[in-house]
Amino acid sequence: MPFVNAYVSEEDAKKYDLDNLWNKYRRFGTQMPELLKKFDVHQHAWCVDKERGYWLFYCGDVQNYDSPSGIPEPTSKEVHILHINGQNIEFILDSSDLDPSESVSTDLYPIQFAWEIVSMNPSSLPSMSKADLLTILKEALTVYKCRGIRNLETNKKSFFKFNF
Template structure:
């Protein structure tokens, strides 16, 4: 029996990007000094991307890395903490994850493991923390390295979870 993988990597329609306020979600968490929507002009495709399960109305949006104001250089730069927004049952759950590289193989030159730093909220009415973490893992396993923006790298990426 084939495993159903409901999540797919897609570009976000302008309507959905506005409906879910993705510009502001990105700007709230991403360390970059260049903000949305201007930043979209620097991508090959000038739209947001996400990993979406249209049947269930779930989506995963990667906001990139949080800012580190305590860097050695004295300048604000990217931290090792990455922000993913998981939208489930009409609610955004903010996950902060950190990752470390694992031993690469010929098949998977990009191999890393995610650790959970925080999640907020940690559960929803009628949905446990464990269920939400499983949905997150399903989505990240499809999103891989960089969603639809980098399918070639995704094919070489193996992800593990330390949570």
């Protein structure tokens, strides 16, 4: 079964401790599980391949704590956790605008960007190479797109490529 965008069951959210995983990367603002009340569907969301037991979980934007205003501001970098073989791999990904020469029809895809890896920890697993991990990450991000199941309309309008 390939990756699909889905809401996380309460059992899986507890099993993988998703509240604390989210809160680890969100140093200010509303914390989980309180934040779930603000979403239309009061559950965590992820991109999951249940057959292989893999999932991708968005943990939030990397914040700039040295902003001119003194208030933390989001950057173009995002934290994602890719769970494979019982191990969490932390990816910090940066989205940048596509080079105009790589652009496609903006009528069909008004949202266009390229993913780049800022960091990956760990960079390999005992049973899997970095190349294999990146292939799985690409599979998941291709389905996840911008915000997974929480933003299907934006996903339809987005085109991206991988710079890794």
